[in-house]
Amino acid sequence: MLLCIDCGNTNTVFAIWDGTEFLTTFRTATEHQRTADQYYVWYNALMAHRGLDVTIDAVIISSTVPRVVFNLRVFADRYFNTRPLVVGREDCALPHIPRVDVGTQVGPDRLVNTAGAYDRHGGNLIVVDFGTATTFDVVDDDGAYVGGVIAPGVNLSLEALHQAAAALPHVDVTKPARVIGTNTVACMQSGVFWGYVGLVRGICDRIRAERDRPMQIIGTGGLAPLFSQGDVLFDRIEDDLTMHGLTVIHAYNRAAAQAQG
């Protein structure tokens, strides 16, 4: 079975793919100090708790945090006796080569989202991913990533307000009942929630205008459903898009290796 690992700047998600469906998903905070042995203890405990006993024979990793990759490679090697595919590295082929400025290191999460979204929906897409940063990935009609937008993440924006202003508390993002807040927390939540709805809508409208063609908008990341309560922002919301993209890239590399003999 395939172990898919998606490391974001905030959270790391493991998911086990049996070739047809994901059997289980685990989530932990991303910490570069975590060793291969620590990953294994955590992994094993959750597998036992969920009553799963599977043989992992392949691992694929996408990481927006380069420092965590070393320990994850050791983890794959030591406990599953397998050399992981790492998205963004030269030995990991992509179904479509990104068309960006020379020297640009596109975030692996964006390459993976592109591959996953194109596999499901074909081309001309905008993938909006609510992570630590909010990313907009533009997928061309042939499936290539052709650029996008990086905006500060929702929680990052709220945290920045709290850090920079002595009188502003830490608040969680939620949809406020009204735009006009009548207390500090409601004002902050309104600014971030409605500000974000406007940001997503405005950026997608401008991308569509710049491309001058119809484009489907796919939302992903834990906060996508929250923002679509404020306005119709997405044609679809797909929580498993990044994991799906990892399975697509893994299958593509396996097919390429088999073709080479």
Ligand SMILES: Nc1ncnc2c1ncn2[C@@H]1O[C@H](COP(=O)(O)OP(=O)(O)O)[C@@H](O)[C@H]1O
């Ligand atoms: N369903 C959710 N509800 C509220 N906050 C969420 C949800 N999912 C993720 N978050 C928060 O959104 C931020 C980004 O999380 P995540 O998507 O895991 O980012 P990354 O992929 O960059 O690690 C984090 O602060 C996380 O706690």
Ligand SMILES: CC(C)(COP(=O)(O)O)[C@@H](O)C(=O)NCCC(=O)O
């Ligand atoms: C923009 C990102 C920080 C988003 O990461 P995430 O929110 O998933 O942790 C990541 O995709 C990244 O580091 N990108 C490199 C620059 C680029 O994609 O152009």
Ligand SMILES: [K+]
């Ligand atoms: K992201």
